[in-house]
Amino acid sequence: MPILRKPYLIFLADITVGSDAKTGAGLRDWCGVDVIGECRLPQGTVSLGLPTLRPQEAASAGAGSLVIGVAVVGGQLPRTWLPPLAEALEHGLDVVSGMHTRLTSFPELVAAAARGGGQLVDVRATDRVLPTGTGIKRAGKRVLTVGTDCALGKKYTALALTRALHAAGALATFRATGQTGIMIAGEGIAVDAVVADFVAGAAELLSPANDPDHWDVIEGQGALFHPAYAGVTLGLIHGSQPDAIVLCHDPSRQTIEDFAHIPMPALRVAIDRYLEAARLTNPDVRCAGIAINSSSLGEGDWLAYQSSVAEELSLPVCDPMRTGVDAIAHRLLQPMRRQPE
Amino acid sequence: MPILRKPYLIFLADITVGSDAKTGAGLRDWCGVDVIGECRLPQGTVSLGLPTLRPQEAASAGAGSLVIGVAVVGGQLPRTWLPPLAEALEHGLDVVSGMHTRLTSFPELVAAAARGGGQLVDVRATDRVLPTGTGIKRAGKRVLTVGTDCALGKKYTALALTRALHAAGALATFRATGQTGIMIAGEGIAVDAVVADFVAGAAELLSPANDPDHWDVIEGQGALFHPAYAGVTLGLIHGSQPDAIVLCHDPSRQTIEDFAHIPMPALRVAIDRYLEAARLTNPDVRCAGIAINSSSLGEGDWLAYQSSVAEELSLPVCDPMRTGVDAIAHRLLQPMRRQPE
Numbered sequence A, B: 001m002p003i004l005r006k007p008y009l010i011f012l013a014d015i016t017v018g019s020d021a022k023t024g025a026g027l028r029d030w031c032g033v034d035v036i037g038e039c040r041l042p043q044g045t046v047s048l049g050l051p052t053l054r055p056q057e058a059a060s061a062g063a064g065s066l067v068i069g070v071a072v073v074g075g076q077l078p079r080t081w082l083p084p085l086a087e088a089l090e091h092g093l094d095v096v097s098g099m100h101t102r103l104t105s106f107p108e109l110v111a112a113a114a115r116g117g118g119q120l121v122d123v124r125a126t127d128r129v130l131p132t133g134t135g136i137k138r139a140g141k142r143v144l145t146v147g148t149d150c151a152l153g154k155k156y157t158a159l160a161l162t163r164a165l166h167a168a169g170a171l172a173t174f175r176a177t178g179q180t181g182i183m184i185a186g187e188g189i190a191v192d193a194v195v196a197d198f199v200a201g202a203a204e205l206l207s208p209a210n211d212p213d214h215w216d217v218i219e220g221q222g223a224l225f226h227p228a229y230a231g232v233t234l235g236l237i238h239g240s241q242p243d244a245i246v247l248c249h250d251p252s253r254q255t256i257e258d259f260a261h262i263p264m265p266a267l268r269v270a271i272d273r274y275l276e277a278a279r280l281t282n283p284d285v286r287c288a289g290i291a292i293n294s295s296s297l298g299e300g301d302w303l304a305y306q307s308s309v310a311e312e313l314s315l316p317v318c319d320p321m322r323t324g325v326d327a328i329a330h331r332l333l334q335p336m337r338r339q340p341e
Helices: A018-030 A055-060 A079-090 A107-116 A154-167 A179-185 A196-206 A230-240 A267-278 A299-313 A326-333 B018-030 B055-060 B079-090 B107-116 B154-167 B179-185 B196-206 B230-240 B267-278 B299-313 B326-333
Strands: A008-011 A035-039 A065-068 A094-097 A120-122 A141-147 A172-175 A215-218 A244-249 A259-263 A286-292 B008-011 B035-039 B065-068 B094-097 B120-122 B141-147 B172-175 B215-218 B244-249 B259-263 B286-292
Touching (some): A008 A018, A018 A035, A018 A179, A035 A055, A079 A094, A154 A215, A154 A244, A154 A326, A196 A230, A230 B196, A244 A267, A286 A326, B079 B094, B154 B244, B154 B326
Parallel strands (some): A172 A215, B094 B120, B141 B244, B244 B286
């Protein structure tokens, strides 16, 4: 659970396609107050609309870290990116990466860090000795975002829900379980990168005992219906011992993404399976709402879909981008009722 | 998936309690033809009834590896054990360990290995680059042992089932997923020690496509009802894509072992949950039988329990130690029928 040094300078490398800056855009949108600028290589054309600063300038302006704000296929870090990273380290900034390639595998970065005093922070790695899970109930409340599939808005929903809870006057903390989430929160554990025996234990560590009225809003990972990652999802559920889940879904997907032979579950089935799994460590878990990624639907289709799902499931149905998630936050803050099983 | 060098010399260290030699006893019982002797420290009093040989003598007699055949609390390897391990390495034996402490963390062992040519083999570690799971159907048949809890006979049942299938004239291979199983098979992957994202992929690698009539008998790990390890279990299920499961159970347990707050599931519930999970990658999965660890029951109680469970579930109910598992093997070899759901 690294504690990252903010504020950030976002490195946009040499990308020329806006969607490759997803990580940087997430930082701008969810922790903008912690971002003081952006920098790029001469070949790069993408901007997040932030002030452009060289690493040295950012250091003078009080930045704590240069964060690699782009995701590229395969997660490899090209050597052509090294000069600005070394410059940041030379001037005492940390360099924060969520790439698969470890920063420490580049001797020139290790040397620059030693000279300038900056740290190399690979957010996918954790040096901590993790415990195994206990399943023992902790004080405080927890909500976990879960999904019918990967990559359909679990992080976004958790962040939006944290804001909505704050707006409603509740105590709430976003708990990050993936690389971008960790950069936004400044801390967290990439649960898919820990040794399998310790996933539930890592989730327990991530959402420790808290005030009885405090909500941990835990970023979900994977999906119980995903043939590669369901084990990560189940360990995260058990360790999170959620009082509530929020199910995220994209109605445009007919099958699990990149797995055309695995059908999407029906929403009712997905809710039942998540609650069944979660009851092991929290028998009182309930579903507090549905977060739809409706980017494939026009406004009329969305409204029809929303009301049909709400009627079928008797739950708040939101699109965090379209409607916000206040309805789900209010449901969470209502006195607890058991779902009919 | 290390390929271990047999035959083995079993190292029993300084233990004075027979049950601490469980690993060594498993090797003697399940791959006795590959074991040429045992050795111990002067303080050790436990014997497996094998010829006592010094490492040097074992090397002369053709041994390939010294295997640490004891399990101690915490899994730490004491420095007092190093001299015989170094002796083995000096004489060209590999040293094979399932302890948490890595053999390579001892410079004297690394040096002895370099001098003698032996290898240091930590069976919990894998150097292989593992794939993520695909969920794509492979040729050949697979049976996975699963449990209501950990440590109640999944490895033993899988080994017994492999023998029973061979005795029935079927093609079958035991696939090891834990340290003792790997030592017995000479290869395998300790799935609980891989990075969480790769558990299903490791299980796919472990039971590759095979002849249509060949059975992989896959050693289960953990339990879906275990608050620490259920994620490992689910990843192993999805990657194994079993055609059949065998449920292992110990009727003396009222709660998950060491987790007094987590009740044991009913057998019917356990079967349903395992089949539900397994259908993601094999919709035709069925339960082929129940393997009971009945060591807590006298003969009369066992017979009454066996017939009551068999009647309730309409499945073969065996205790591998008491009855063998021929009834389950025969059920596996029957033409496939769908279970009623």
